[in-house]
Amino acid sequence: MKTGKAELVCTGSELLGGKLNLYVPPFHERLAPLGFTITREQSCGDSLPVIRDALAGALKRADLVIACGGLGPTFDDLTRQAAAAALGRRLYHSKSCAQILSFNFKLKKLPPNLTDQCLLLEGAKPLENTNGTAFGQVLTRGRKMLVLLPGPRKEWEPMFPNFLDAELKSFFGLPPLAQVKLRAAGLWETQAEKLLRPVMRRFPLAAYTILAGPGTVDFILSGDDGKGMIGRAAAAAGKALGAALYGEGEATLAGAAGAKLKALGRTLAAAESCTGGLAAKLITDVPGSSAYFLGGAVAYSDRAKKKLLGVKPGTLKQNGAVSAGCAREMAAGARKVFGSDYAFSVTGIAGPDGGTAEKPAGLVFFGLAGPRGASVFRRRFRGGRSFVRDCAANFILDELRKIIK
Amino acid sequence: MKTGKAELVCTGSELLGGKLNLYVPPFHERLAPLGFTITREQSCGDSLPVIRDALAGALKRADLVIACGGLGPTFDDLTRQAAAAALGRRLYHSKSCAQILSFNFKLKKLPPNLTDQCLLLEGAKPLENTNGTAFGQVLTRGRKMLVLLPGPRKEWEPMFPNFLDAELKSFFGLPPLAQVKLRAAGLWETQAEKLLRPVMRRFPLAAYTILAGPGTVDFILSGDDGKGMIGRAAAAAGKALGAALYGEGEATLAGAAGAKLKALGRTLAAAESCTGGLAAKLITDVPGSSAYFLGGAVAYSDRAKKKLLGVKPGTLKQNGAVSAGCAREMAAGARKVFGSDYAFSVTGIAGPDGGTAEKPAGLVFFGLAGPRGASVFRRRFRGGRSFVRDCAANFILDELRKIIK
Numbered sequence A, B: 001m002k003t004g005k006a007e008l009v010c011t012g013s014e015l016l017g018g019k020l021n022l023y024v025p026p027f028h029e030r031l032a033p034l035g036f037t038i039t040r041e042q043s044c045g046d047s048l049p050v051i052r053d054a055l056a057g058a059l060k061r062a063d064l065v066i067a068c069g070g071l072g073p074t075f076d077d078l079t080r081q082a083a084a085a086a087l088g089r090r091l092y093h094s095k096s097c098a099q100i101l102s103f104n105f106k107l108k109k110l111p112p113n114l115t116d117q118c119l120l121l122e123g124a125k126p127l128e129n130t131n132g133t134a135f136g137q138v139l140t141r142g143r144k145m146l147v148l149l150p151g152p153r154k155e156w157e158p159m160f161p162n163f164l165d166a167e168l169k170s171f172f173g174l175p176p177l178a179q180v181k182l183r184a185a186g187l188w189e190t191q192a193e194k195l196l197r198p199v200m201r202r203f204p205l206a207a208y209t210i211l212a213g214p215g216t217v218d219f220i221l222s223g224d225d226g227k228g229m230i231g232r233a234a235a236a237a238g239k240a241l242g243a244a245l246y247g248e249g250e251a252t253l254a255g256a257a258g259a260k261l262k263a264l265g266r267t268l269a270a271a272e273s274c275t276g277g278l279a280a281k282l283i284t285d286v287p288g289s290s291a292y293f294l295g296g297a298v299a300y301s302d303r304a305k306k307k308l309l310g311v312k313p314g315t316l317k318q319n320g321a322v323s324a325g326c327a328r329e330m331a332a333g334a335r336k337v338f339g340s341d342y343a344f345s346v347t348g349i350a351g352p353d354g355g356t357a358e359k360p361a362g363l364v365f366f367g368l369a370g371p372r373g374a375s376v377f378r379r380r381f382r383g384g385r386s387f388v389r390d391c392a393a394n395f396i397l398d399e400l401r402k403i404i405k
Helices: A024-034 A048-061 A079-087 A095-105 A112-116 A159-172 A189-202 A229-244 A253-264 A278-284 A302-309 A313-319 A324-338 A385-403 B024-034 B048-061 B079-087 B095-105 B112-116 B159-172 B189-202 B229-244 B253-264 B278-284 B302-309 B313-319 B324-338 B385-403
Strands: A004-011 A036-044 A064-068 A091-093 A119-121 A125-127 A136-141 A144-149 A177-185 A207-213 A216-224 A245-248 A268-272 A293-299 A342-348 A363-370 A373-380 B004-011 B036-044 B064-068 B091-093 B119-121 B125-127 B136-141 B144-149 B177-185 B207-213 B216-224 B245-248 B268-272 B293-299 B342-348 B363-370 B373-380
Touching: A004 A024, A004 A048, A024 A036, A024 A064, A024 A159, A024 A177, A036 A048, A036 B048, A048 A064, A048 A079, A048 A144, A048 B036, A064 A079, A079 A091, A079 A119, A079 A136, A079 A144, A095 A112, A119 A136, A125 A159, A136 A159, A144 A159, A177 A229, A189 A207, A189 A216, A189 A229, A216 A229, A229 A245, A245 A253, A253 A268, A253 A278, A253 A385, A268 A278, A268 A324, A278 A293, A278 A385, A278 B278, A293 A302, A293 A324, A293 B302, A302 A313, A302 A324, A302 B293, A302 B324, A313 A324, A324 A342, A324 A363, A324 A373, A324 B302, A342 A385, A363 A385, A373 A385, B004 B024, B004 B048, B024 B036, B024 B064, B024 B159, B024 B177, B036 B048, B048 B064, B048 B079, B048 B144, B064 B079, B079 B091, B079 B119, B079 B136, B079 B144, B095 B112, B119 B136, B125 B159, B136 B159, B144 B159, B177 B229, B189 B207, B189 B216, B189 B229, B216 B229, B229 B245, B245 B253, B253 B268, B253 B278, B253 B385, B268 B278, B268 B324, B278 B293, B278 B385, B293 B302, B293 B324, B302 B313, B302 B324, B313 B324, B324 B342, B324 B363, B324 B373, B342 B385, B363 B385, B373 B385
Parallel strands: A004 A036, A004 A064, A064 A144, A268 A293, A268 A342, B004 B036, B004 B064, B064 B144, B268 B293, B268 B342
Antiparallel strands: A036 B036, A091 A119, A125 A136, A136 A144, A177 A216, A177 A245, A207 A216, A293 B293, A342 A363, A363 A373, B091 B119, B125 B136, B136 B144, B177 B216, B177 B245, B207 B216, B342 B363, B363 B373
């Protein structure tokens, strides 16, 4: 099958100085449906010769080169100049770009830093930026294409549906690489691999990746979908994962639970101690969650547990806040005070401090209350504070998703 | 100043197919104290010619080249072969490596996949792996060094204190690089640049990076600290940033506010609507936050605003939930119900839906109540749902930090 070779050149000294490079996965997701495999990624500091050299190398090897970052208005934004040097083309000041910026910002005269953003590579098409001032640029040379994109994801990502998808399709005309991401929770990576191994053997033409998260496992199938193979393999994998499967693609646990609540016209409330608002944050990350999420109590102190959620003083005294009894009363209290159909609770020791031999860091109790009764869970997560909190939030959202009926 | 140039070559098709590359920040942390700047990073799929080409390019440019990943026992582990091809050296079977593995695994005869792990580059020193079976390798050629490391962090990281720190110090003998990250909030990237430009002119020897976040700006200074230059430049930059500066290094807005609360023995509560638990989550990300954070109410529904926080029905009826009056009553209510010294509130329209001409998506009201009175803020953030929520949470944490006295 015909696959396009794409290379990424990511610029920014921060990418080599302590900040995670978050570019590659979303570019992979954007480019695979357009028929491209990313064959190499280079991260460069804010140095003109380094970026120029990286672009020149990539242009020799790949069909499509995407440079991201370095189009901003400050001194360390050098990608335009580096691309001009790599291609041996000059930069010119685009009047139409200047007019667009003048119009958008209601300015008669552009300040110098905005004027710089109107520099285009000779022969390049500008891409409008709906969330910022830096234009993207597309330039073709022979059978190759160079694309310059601004760094922030909210600036470059809309350029795909708005311009680049059509541009790349018409210039390269590649068959899409199909990709399905199955999302599962409540099992370990090794358990998932065991369940999925027969599927991988049965459909050997696809490429497979298993990615573990905090209490979650993603299974990614990719390849040419000429004969519907990816779809059949995904169906078999979904069957193998069973109830652990909560969605596909960008589905989230909170979204899966929310969709069930919405479909049934049911409502939800949360009572959190050690997750401290994280579970509510994940629920409200979902647009439209106000249709079913009534609210939550972050009951960090004992007083808040008693006053907001009606936890009995005796329960706290006898069993402590990290206990099955407290979790049960927190969930029941949240259901009552918010007047919701379902409510859950999380109370535990996120760590690193606060653990004892009897109740170590990572120990978490959960309550779940619904129209058909209540249940309590106890789990021990091993890892740092944020890992324990992520695992705890994912665990209860997964249990919630499973009981909503 | 003398700085070593290091390049990383990260291997693994998953790094180009959806998985985040987590290698670079920890390598930066390991290499900066040894005097190295990472000048380029390349991610390559599991392809022998691609890895060979990436290594050959890196060896031409850099003093130190570190290849990570691809030393495992499976068919797609190709780094040893690629390094041999890039250097024009052969691989040989090391008897001492085989003895170490035989001893560690109590095996008389090694299986073929473990035998492959005993292949060393001609002239290379093996690095023992205390958490796995793949040996690291160090090879010098002239004034350059190539290091091959296994992919999992728990396998390669101990090789630094155990072997590599000493090896790199004795071979290169470079002075350590200093780096200071100043963190500021409540100003734009371009405002920060204007404030900082005189500092950058005054101390031209350091390298500077400005990074914008949602309502935040980081300013990173790095270079040789031989004459205390980085420290003096950082002090000048901090002065230029003034009250916008909230910390250094890994400081967070929530941590900065928390430290002030802790020092004064004051307590805090939160009342959130559109941020849906995000602000409480950021506060409780800080270990030990239970010392001052009593809790929060995620009051998504009107009922919750009234019942948990005592917002007056008339306020909601006349002004709606997204209003200065509601924000004021939410903050006052949270302060009362949690019994805290300080409380803040956030109520707005995170979007993408729910906006009107009068109250567009991104409009947020904030309340802040403390021992010395209360205040209300109104802001409009432009961007997607998560950007609006991040900006809103950062805005109120920054205002909180500033008023605590």
